[in-house]
Amino acid sequence: xxxxxxxxxxxxxxxxxxxxxxxxxxxxxxxxxxxxxxxxxxxxxxxxxxxxxxxxxxxxxxxxxxxxxxxxxxxxxxxxxxxxxxxxxxxxxxxxxxxxxxxxxxxxxxxxxxxxxxxxxxxxxxxxxxxxxxxxxxxxxxxxxxxxxxxxxxxxxxxxxxxxxxxxxxxxxxxxxxxxxxxxxxxxxxxxxxxxxxxxxxxxxxxxxxxxxxxxxxxxxxxxxxxxxxxxxxxxxxxxxxxxxx
Ligand code: DC
Numbered sequence: 178x179x180x181x182x183x184x185x186x187x188x189x190x191x192x193x194x195x196x197x198x199x200x201x202x203x204x205x206x207x208x209x210x211x212x213x214x215x216x217x218x219x220x221x222x223x224x225x226x227x228x229x230x231x232x233x234x235x236x237x238x239x240x241x242x243x244x245x246x247x248x249x250x251x252x253x254x255x256x257x258x259x260x261x262x263x264x265x266x267x268x269x270x271x272x273x274x275x276x277x278x279x280x281x282x283x284x285x286x287x288x289x290x291x292x293x294x295x296x297x298x299x300x301x302x303x304x305x306x307x308x309x310x311x312x313x314x315x316x317x318x319x320x321x322x323x324x325x326x327x328x329x330x331x332x333x334x335x336x337x338x339x340x341x342x343x344x345x346x347x348x349x350x351x352x353x354x355x356x357x358x359x360x361x362x363x364x365x366x367x368x369x370x371x372x373x374x375x376x377x378x379x380x381x382x383x384x385x386x387x388x389x390x391x392x393x394x395x396x397x398x399x400x401x402x403x404x405x406x407x408x409x410x411x412x413x414x415x416x417x418x419x420x421x422x423x
Contacts (some may be wrong), residue, residue: 178311202323202331208344227310230318234281237289240348257302322381334389
């Protein structure tokens with residue numbers, strides 16, 4: 178499934194030239210598949226994984242359940258500083274000792290996360306938590322501003338996207354498979370609204386970094402996307418400067 182030898186090459190040969198653990202940054206809009214691709218790439222390489230959206234979602238869930246308004250910057254920053262967030266294997270998330278994995282996937286949590294993420298002070302308050310994930314042997318980080326703000330020195334930057342229709346369809350299937358009800362028009366409208374907010378905010382807006390490779394998954398499978406990332410990671414690490422073209 179992976180490019181021949183890519184994973185073992187990266188695992189065995191290490192990363193001789195880098196002072197800090199290497200980072201692969203994968204940014205993209207909601208439901209583009211970046212979380213799934215990032216998790217599979219991290220697993221293939223044996224690297225750490227940062228789902229930065231989950232950190233914004235944890236803060237949103239904490240705010241929703243503790244009566245903090247999602248536009249109250251100072252209160253959100255105080256809340257952010259006090260949160261005890263733990264990530265467990267299997268993408269499980271604990272907040273202050275209780276499991277919140279399912280609560281984070283709710284649409285209301287995602288919408289609240291998108292709103293509070295537009296506040297510069299809140300982004301600043303969550304910055305170091307994200308950078309702390311950078312540990313040997315390497316990190317695969319997904320989000321909106323991994324390449325531009327959090328890890329600008331990432332050795333590989335991917336902007337992963339797909340059409341709104343394809344993303345709405347995927348989200349619809351996920352919800353139906355979980356036995357939940359869903360409306361495709363409503364999902365498309367929500368995605369468009371969230372994209373617009375994430376792309377138009379003043380600080381760290383969602384956009385393709387200049388040095389990022391564009392990966393459109395509208396007509397590609399998750400496997401093909403993972404293969405693309407691993408192939409470019411291998412090229413960059415072992416033949417720096419040669420793989421600037423997609
Ligand atoms: O990736 P996600 O859908 O779980 O993210 C939820 C929200 O969090 C998203 O709408 C915008 C915000 N977010 C962000 O602003 N920056 C990030 N690096 C990750 C997420």
